[in-house]
Amino acid sequence: MNTCQSFDAYYRPIARPIAFDALDGTYHVITPNTQQSQLLMDAIVQSRSDTCALPNVISFNQWLERCYLFSSGDGLTPISAYQQLLHWHHVITTTAQSMSSTHHWQLAQQYQSQYQQDARRGVPSTLSADPHYQQCYQAYRDELAHHGLIDHVTLARDAQDLISIPADLRMVFCGFDALAIPLKKIIESVPATQLFCFLPNDQSTTPTISTVDHERQQRDYLIEYCQAHLRDPTSGSLGLIVAQSSDDRRLLGPIRQLLQRPHGHSDGCHISSAISSSLASQPMARTLIELLDFFAEPSNARCIKLLQSPVLQHPDIPCSAYHMFCQSLQDIALSLWPRHAHFSQHAPDPIDRIASYCRHLMTAVPQPSGTWLFWQTWFKDTLQSLLKHYRATSSDAHDVLRQCVQAISEQPCPPSLPPSISYQAWLEATKRYLDRCLYRPRALSRIRVLIWSQALDIPHDQLIVLSHHADHWPPRSNEQGTTDTSSFWQHILRQLAQHCRRLRFIRLAFDDQQQPLLPAAATAHLPNEHIPITHALSADQAEQCVQMPVTAYGKAIADDERSISTSVIDAYSQCHAQGFIQHRLHIRQPLSNQYGITSADIGTLVHEALAAVDNVCSDQLPDREVIDDAISDLLQRHRCCRYLTDGQRMILQTHITRVLNEWLAYRLEAHQSDSITHSQHEVALEQTLFGVQFNVRVDRIDYYADGQCRIIDYKTGMTNRASWLQDPPQSLQMIIYALCFPKTTAIAFASLHPDQFGYSGYGSGNDLPGIKPLSEILLSDDTDHEKTYNSWPIQRALWEKSIGRLVTHYRDGAMHKNPIQGVTTCQYCQLQSACRLYETPSTERLS
Structure with a gap:
């Protein structure tokens, strides 16, 4: 098995040391990737007060391409x-x-x-x-x-034969962690007089470890430490090192929100992340993508959303004028806008200027097809005309706009596309490209969040390694199939210590479940000090937590609360407090405005179309004309389609027709040996269970000759039947359906999702593909000779017990805070403002 070798341990003995400030235009600083080179270049620019020539900071792959183009004559093009x-x-x-x-x-x-x-x-x-x-x-x-x-893999592997390095080139390789085989061969082929490395920081001290009991304590300490760092103008740069990129969101989210407020400095935002984020995730880029989507499918809602974006607003027109303009036209189809009084020649200023801009926006829709170069040129010309009045409110917004325009203008044409493509094809390729392009901030903030490999050879005055315990450190190596040795990580940590004035580790003593955490092996020998509990939030900043009553029960249900839907008990299965707050106190997250066709609308349309054309008992497919007429009539009368244009209805009809044809073909094959006698769609029922009345509406029920039935629920999204067998069960809709119909012998999802197409459920027998018999599921294995298997009567009894217990809690007014999956359930609840289970009261926090 291969072992990792530290690049620092191999490279420093053969390279000549050079001070960071001594770099000039004759040096090439070579880093592992483009993001690392951008970080290093930002640090160099900010550390220079003179106007001497800056070094050429470049990624390893780009350096290989330049060397190859300089020396090669075989005509191959690097990609x-x-x-x-x-x-x-x-x-x-x-x-x-x-x-x-x-x-x-x-x-x-x-x-x-x-x-x-x-x-x-x-x-x-x-x-x-x-x-x-x-x-x-x-x-x-x-x-x-x-x-x-x-490609660059071939360039690196065959570098000795393909490229020739100029004899006067001075190279500084930095930021690499493990020593890759191609990199080692390249370094060995270069004379030692051309290789340089950065000098260690002379002011570095022995690293120390600080122990904190909990993650909240660590976060409070960091907030206080970062605030003190920002208050000192001579403190320099601070790097917060996390083990994995996911720790940035989980641990540093509250720190980021607090430190992004101005603290009396001119630079405003003081903390940023070096962890990879896509260009498409930036707000400015999302606005450009919405603009491009509007050109593909113009609609009333999209046009109003664009007009309310500051990017497209004229700086001399007040926001109230845009608001009034959009309010007047929000219920009018986009095709009828030109007939409105706002678009007449007698409209007052500035309404006439907004209307003129809308005409330009609606007429910018491109032609049906064109070449890749045509769409790129059209994009630049259109964007220049639409954003000619835009004034960026910050340098970061201007930089994101510049990067987006440059990325779209320079993106390569995918080899799978034909010479002449539609705008939709170009748009989809462009959005995928923006999603893969890294966003590089314009400048280095005073506080920066990095992963350990990004901190190598990037100069910082201070570095703090967070959560440095055995569960996180050493983090999983980037090289799969390799063994991380203790010496490898000791070299890495030594290199970090040599390139900052102070290196500090923070180790958690306990995890979220109060289990002790072991120290990381590579730093277990360092002296240890315990950080006392700190309070970064002052009394005037502390939020007031609303305490739930001491009793775990509210009022019992009234008579008008005995008629419920399955969603009420489903909420109680997630958490009693969630069910009580939502369905007893009627406190719910406000619904956001939904524009256009949502995924739920498409699911409803598909199901109603199936109910109209699908005869489950028939062994023949319905005529194509019948399907087309049913879908066309559905799109004309359904309320969610009333504002669609003819083109949008045509696209939606094509999509629904394709889904129906695929499902009908699958259903015909799956039901070849089925023994049902008839089937019903949209079956409504009011059934009393455990003292409450359930109002249910079943998508489809298949009946057998003996009166037994099978319940089917259509889903256009992903499904998970395994949640029905949990204790307590989850996703209770189908379970309650089965209890409402006593003769049910199987329940199943009919999934129309392309990645999960077909039936998925459980039953007493194996009558359809995808419906698994419960008799094949092992319940217990008490001895070597006796195993207990599940069955439909056993599972039904378990479901009755679970549903009965939840209904009893609902009737009695239970409001326990018992999320079924802990903090994961609370993340999707959106009722934290009323519950606040994971918050400590302000009186306890400040005591």
Whole structure:
């Protein structure tokens, strides 16, 4: 088994040291990736007070491409990592046509990552022997050769034969963690007189470990520490190192909200993240994407949303004018806007200017098809005309706009697209590209959140390593199939200590469940000090927590509360407090305005169309004309479609028709040996169970000759039947349906989701594909010779017991705070303002 070798331990003995401030234009600083080079360049710019030439900071792959283009004469064109992904996606789409589009992209990313890791290690992995991977790998290599392309993996592997490094080039390799085989070969081929490394920080001290009892205590200490750091103008830069990128959101979210407020400085925002975030996640980029979506499908709601965006508003027109304009037209179809009085020549100013802008916005819809270059040119021209009055409110917003325009203008054409493409095809490719482009902030903030590999050779005055206990450190290595040795991580931590004036570790003593946490092995020898409980929030900043009554029960239900839907008991199964607050106190999250067709609307349309055309007992498919007429009539009369244009109705009809045809073909095959006699759609029933009346409406019931039945519920999203067998069960809608119909012998979802197509449920027998007999499920295994299996009567009795207990809690007014999955349930509850289970009262926090 391979072991990791620290790059620092290998490189420093052979490289010549150089001070960070001594870098000039004759040096090439080479980092692992583009984001690392951007971070380092930001640090260099901010540390310079003179106007001397700056070094050339570049990523390793870009450096390889430049060296290759400088020295090669074979005519091959280097391609970026994203272009490699496009070619992998193309060959996988060709070789695995039965997969969904999502699976194509996932497999392309997996194969590209595996291809790069095999090259770094020099040893093939287990996946490399997979026949499909081998087939795609060969097709990928053939496609590159056919188009005259070369990727950076080949450049790095064959660098000694493909590139020649100029003799006067001074190189500083920095920021690398483990030593990859291709990188080692390149360094060995370069004379030692051309290799340099950064000097250690002379003011570095021995690292220390601070122990805190809980994560909340760690967060409060960091808030206080960061506030003191910002108050001192001479404190320099502070780096907060997290083990994994997910820790940034979970641990540092409250810190980020507090420190993004101005603290008397001119730079405003003081904390930012170096962890990868896509360009598409930035607010400015989302506005541009909404603008491009509007050109694809113009609608009333989208136009109003764009007009309310500051990006598209004229700086001389007050916001109240835009608000009044949008309020007047919100109930009018977009095609009828030009007939409104606002669009007449007698409209007052500034309404006439807003109307003129809307005319320009609505006439900017592109032609049906064009080349890739045509759409890029059209985008730049259209954006320039629409945003000519925009004035960025901050340098960051202007920088995001610049990066978006540059990314869209320079994005490569995917090899799978034909020469002439539609606007929709160009739009989908553009959105995928923006989602994969990294956002690089304009400047380095005084406080920065990084992962450990990003902090290597990036100068900071102070570094704090968070949650440095054995569960997090050492973090999982980037190299799969390698063994992280103690010496490897000792080299990494030593390198971090050498490039800052102070390195500090914070170790948690206990986890969320009060279990003790062991110290990280690499730093267990360091001296340990305990941080006392701190209070970063002062009394005037502390939020007032609303305390629930001491009793765990409210008032019992009244007579008008005895008629309920299945969602009431479903909420109680998640948490008694959630059910009480939502359905007894009627405190719920306000519904956001939904524009256009939602996923729930599409599910309703699909189900109503199936109810109109699908005769489950028939062994023949309905005529195509019958399906088209039923869907067309449905889209004309349904309330969610009343504001759609003819083009939108046509697109929606095409989508629903395709889903219905696929399901009807599947249903015909799945029911070949089915023994039902008839079927009913949309069955409504009022049934009394455990003292309350349930109002249910079942999507479909299939009846057998002996009177027994099978309940089917159509779903256009993903489903999970395993939640029905939990203790207590979850997703109780189908379970309550089964109890309301005593002769039920099977319940199942009819999933129309492309990644989960078909039936999925449980029953007393195996009558349909996807409906698993409960008799195959093992309940207990008490001895080696006797096993107890489940059955429909046993499971029904368990369900009756669970539902009866929940209904009793509802009737008695139970309001316990008992989330079924702890904090995970509370994240999706959206009732924290009324419950506040995980908050400590302000009186306790300040005592």
